[in-house]
Amino acid sequence: MRSTDLPEVRALPLFESMAEANFESLMQAAYLQIFPAQLELIKEGEPADFLYVVLDGCVELYASWNGHETVMEMVRPLGTFILAAVLKDAVYLKSGRTSQRSKLLLIPAENVREAFRNDGAFARAIVEELAGCYREVVKQQKDLKLRTAVERLANCLLALDGEQHGCGSVELPCDKRTLASLLGMTPENLSRAFNTLKPYGVEVDGARIRLRDVTSLARLAKPTPLIDDSTV
Amino acid sequence: MRSTDLPEVRALPLFESMAEANFESLMQAAYLQIFPAQLELIKEGEPADFLYVVLDGCVELYASWNGHETVMEMVRPLGTFILAAVLKDAVYLKSGRTSQRSKLLLIPAENVREAFRNDGAFARAIVEELAGCYREVVKQQKDLKLRTAVERLANCLLALDGEQHGCGSVELPCDKRTLASLLGMTPENLSRAFNTLKPYGVEVDGARIRLRDVTSLARLAKPTPLIDDSTV
DNA sequence: TCGCCTGCTTGATGTTTATCAAGATCGGAC
DNA sequence: GTCCGATCTTGATAAACATCAAGCAGGCGA
Numbered sequence: 001m002r003s004t005d006l007p008e009v010r011a012l013p014l015f016e017s018m019a020e021a022n023f024e025s026l027m028q029a030a031y032l033q034i035f036p037a038q039l040e041l042i043k044e045g046e047p048a049d050f051l052y053v054v055l056d057g058c059v060e061l062y063a064s065w066n067g068h069e070t071v072m073e074m075v076r077p078l079g080t081f082i083l084a085a086v087l088k089d090a091v092y093l094k095s096g097r098t099s100q101r102s103k104l105l106l107i108p109a110e111n112v113r114e115a116f117r118n119d120g121a122f123a124r125a126i127v128e129e130l131a132g133c134y135r136e137v138v139k140q141q142k143d144l145k146l147r148t149a150v151e152r153l154a155n156c157l158l159a160l161d162g163e164q165h166g167c168g169s170v171e172l173p174c175d176k177r178t179l180a181s182l183l184g185m186t187p188e189n190l191s192r193a194f195n196t197l198k199p200y201g202v203e204v205d206g207a208r209i210r211l212r213d214v215t216s217l218a219r220l221a222k223p224t225p226l227i228d229d230s231t232v
Numbered sequence: 233m234r235s236t237d238l239p240e241v242r243a244l245p246l247f248e249s250m251a252e253a254n255f256e257s258l259m260q261a262a263y264l265q266i267f268p269a270q271l272e273l274i275k276e277g278e279p280a281d282f283l284y285v286v287l288d289g290c291v292e293l294y295a296s297w298n299g300h301e302t303v304m305e306m307v308r309p310l311g312t313f314i315l316a317a318v319l320k321d322a323v324y325l326k327s328g329r330t331s332q333r334s335k336l337l338l339i340p341a342e343n344v345r346e347a348f349r350n351d352g353a354f355a356r357a358i359v360e361e362l363a364g365c366y367r368e369v370v371k372q373q374k375d376l377k378l379r380t381a382v383e384r385l386a387n388c389l390l391a392l393d394g395e396q397h398g399c400g401s402v403e404l405p406c407d408k409r410t411l412a413s414l415l416g417m418t419p420e421n422l423s424r425a426f427n428t429l430k431p432y433g434v435e436v437d438g439a440r441i442r443l444r445d446v447t448s449l450a451r452l453a454k455p456t457p458l459i460d461d462s463t464v
Numbered sequence: 465t466c467g468c469c470t471g472c473t474t475g476a477t478g479t480t481t482a483t484c485a486a487g488a489t490c491g492g493a494c
Numbered sequence: 495g496t497c498c499g500a501t502c503t504t505g506a507t508a509a510a511c512a513t514c515a516a517g518c519a520g521g522c523g524a
Contacts, residue, residue, distance in 0.1 A: 063458075070377040084366045124348070127359055130316075135316050141373055141376070144373070145295075146295065146302055222298050
């Protein structure tokens with residue numbers, strides 16, 4: 001574990017409040033590794049051996065069933081993943097692969113559980129994190145069950161615009177086939193959905209999307225903090 | 233707070249490990265109430281004032297957007313709901329109403345958060361609970377994104393059969409329009425989905441469903457513990 | 465520069481699902 | 495018993511979405 005990465009890990013909400021000794025013993029047990037793109041990190045159904053922290057790059061979490069595959073989440077720095085499985089000492093529900101060359105911190109599951117048992121502050125930080133994750137998934141589920149594909153895309157664009165400069169020019173954070181899967185549609189359908197949004201001022205130029213009429217787009221999208229605001 | 237209900241609440245995984253003093257002070261602040269059927273308990277967007285425990289009856293959690301409504305979850309005894317919102321001191325993401333006359337325990341949110349701050353064992357129990365809830369929602373999302381409506385129904389029937397006697401005779405736990413919404417479809421479509429399953433030995437008689445050929449149904453449904461097993 | 469691969473788009477078609485309207489069924493009130 | 499209302503089912507139609515096949519770019523190595 002190189003010491004140059006320690007401060008940014010220590011500053012994560014998940015770790016900042018835990019006792020120094022416990023943090024050090026966690027980091028002592030942890031591995032810092034760089035993985036190439038498209039490397040299979042974890043497979044759904046396998047026991048959860050590590051808690052992962054993404055320090056650099058990007059990890060795609062996906063799930064499969066009956067020959068189909070769907071992207072569940074993209075984890076960017078400084079996000080963690082597979083926390084729930086680690087705590088419950090259960091199997092992974094999602095598979096994970098690097099979508100680009102990535103620097104990851106791997107903390108052995110047993111050490112995480114030990115710190116969780118011994119460090120009340122850590123346990124409380126975990127609750128915050130888990131509660132946040134839970135609410136995110138609930139929002140995604142509302143998005144899926146209550147909206148059409150076009151509405152999901154429209155809201156996604158508005159949300160990205162908010163996260164980025166809010167100036168009506170959005171850079172897609174992943175390629176379009178991944179975005180389609182995240183939004184629960186096929187790549188073909190995403191393409192058509194962009195066309196459907198053209199009358200609402202949405203212009204596509206590769207990964208750069210221009211929102212010429214945010215008002216009209218929002219009138220279609222009807223965004224609500226109870227689905228689209230990631231801080232609520 | 234009547235003392236006859238205390239033991240079963242105390243025995244819940246969420247409360248069993250916390251210090252007696254903290255449990256008592258929680259219960260002292262709590263209200264035990266009986267509500268009639270179809271009573272609006274909470275509304276999405278409102279601040280989370282109470283943690284709810286269902287002691288008797290049944291509560292339907294649902295969400296709305298743009299005039300549509302979808303059922304997210306049915307909470308039966310002895311389940312709790314809105315834990316994440318209470319802990320984060322955030323607004324409810326779901327609305328809730330009693331689906332029948334129900335006895336509920338209402339614990340003021342601030343008292344829950346106080347106990348969470350002061351009682352490490354309680355904090356750890358909360359983590360267990362939240363991690364379990366999180367994994368349930370993830371499974372539901374996989375179900376929604378990877379399967380068709382007929383496949384979801386088939387797996388739901390197999391899961392109910394497992395929970396009940398496992399003898400191929402299933403009693404639906406709610407009316408069909410609610411089940412349809414839970415499974416992410418319209419009541420009309422649920423009716424047609426049952427017809428589609430007829431060749432697989434599924435016979436409908438009101439709320440009683442007979443599975444005459446579980447093997448053939450399972451061959452269609454392709455159940456997997458990573459979606460359908462609520463204990464994994 | 466050329467070819468080629470990859471990612472994206474488009475078109476044609478079929479499946480899945482929702483919507484609207486009408487009937488059927490069941491149970492309770494009277 | 496009969497009426498009534500709620501729930502469910504069925505049919506017709508339309509919308510949403512997936513699939514298959516082909517075409518179109520842009521990037522990159524040779």
